[in-house]
Amino acid sequence: MEREFVCIICPNGCRIRVEYEGTNIKNITGDECPKGKDYVKNEIINPLRVFTGSVLVEKGDFSLVSVKTPVPIPKEYLKKIGEMTRRIKVEAPIEIGQVIASNLLDNNIDLIATRKVNIINK
């Protein structure tokens, strides 16, 4: 069968046409970079997304720290990870890249901070 995907990797949003049967890819056209090819392959075999969200911070100059998964994770886990972020609490100070949670869902899914949060003394 043939399907058109809008690549989500970058704002170019390439329309990529793929011919495939099951998970066997026959032909890919319309991609402007190799990332596009990888994206559609994954879309057919195992769709992946980067999770982004936020978790509570205590004693920080921001009340939340934004987080992301350092690598894309299977799409079906997004909602579960979102639910888990609502129960995590961390303490300032926090640096960008600091691990906020690890091995979530026993599936090697980590969350890292994407915001610097300074400590405040109230």
Next chain:
Amino acid sequence: MQEKEVIIIGGGAAGLAAAVACQEKGIEDILIIERGDYLGGILNQCIHDGFGLEKFHTSLSGPEYAQRYIDRVVAKKIPFLLNSMVVNLTPQEEVIVINDKGLQHYRAKVIILAMGCRERTRGAISIPGARPSGIYTAGVAQELINLKNYMVGKKIVILGSGDIGLIMARRLILEGAEVITVAEKLPYSSGLPRNINQCLYDFDIPLLLSHTVVDIQGNGRLSGVTIAQIGKRGGIIPESRRKIICDTLLLSVGLIPENELSLEAGIVLDTMTGGPQVDERGQTNIPGIFACGNVLQVHDIVDNVSLEAEYIVEGVAEYLEGKLTKEREIKVELGNDLRYVVPQTLMRPKDIIFSFRVNQPGRKKILIFEDGKRLIKKKSLQRVNPAEMIRVKLSSRDLEGIKTLKIRLV
């Protein structure tokens, strides 16, 4: 009165990039004036990723993107004021700032406008009905959820398919809310196709094109909205009216460059972009006042905001060296299918990046640049979409000796 070489109004994406670029050009005496609590502006609340692919060749969240510039501002000791609001700007490059120290007067050789934009509200689109709580613009909801730890509602309808609305649809789902639908007045979305995919379709949120909210119900808190389909002639189809029970309505219905200060200073605005009319270096009709970022034209991608800021700083440096004087100006003319172009005027044949938006989606189009009957450049476009800004560079050789410039789409 304190004297500065360059004053930058706004410490968001455009202001930070302009400051760093000025510093790299050897301009020492800079001041960034920011009205918020922190530098980085709206990037702070854009915690989703996808920023920086062009500028840094990696996918960053908004706060990470901002931090890269903030680190450079701090490392180079570029002065900035926080919680400081510019309340007046004059054509003589004077600004009045108000903050906790009271009123302060500054004068600069160059002012860079980098105030960004704000959201259109319910008032701007005149939705009839009750006036309960539970109606937010998408950006305000984003700030409340991502920065203030305040959840806006449980059952949500989004009106307008701008990118912030789409991003918020996914964000609300991941925070445990139900997003019932996204209604869009136009027959096509005003958001980027990739956002429709990863924010709506990934979570089975229906996008209702040619639909709008025609009534709001609720006493105290919002209890529902009525949506209806829009017919071919633009009127509402009465039998398509239906009520949706919800507790929150998000509006993502467009952005307006924030130019109150510019108007007060006598800067001429373009009615289509809502931003100042500028020449090829981002200079407004007032010599020494430049503009970049969303105050000039609303961008879809922050990387382009940074690139635009860096690009206009070339002109700022030339101006400070006395090399940029307004001589003859060519007004850029536009064909019917193009909504706007930036810059609106040209002074000299230089390498110039033109930014456009089209009026309607289309396929297999050709963009034509011409001087009278002489063809200057042609560019074929596989697909055009009002949501996607088109940027095309013309070289100084292309533009040498031109008398007029018309750009059209066929």
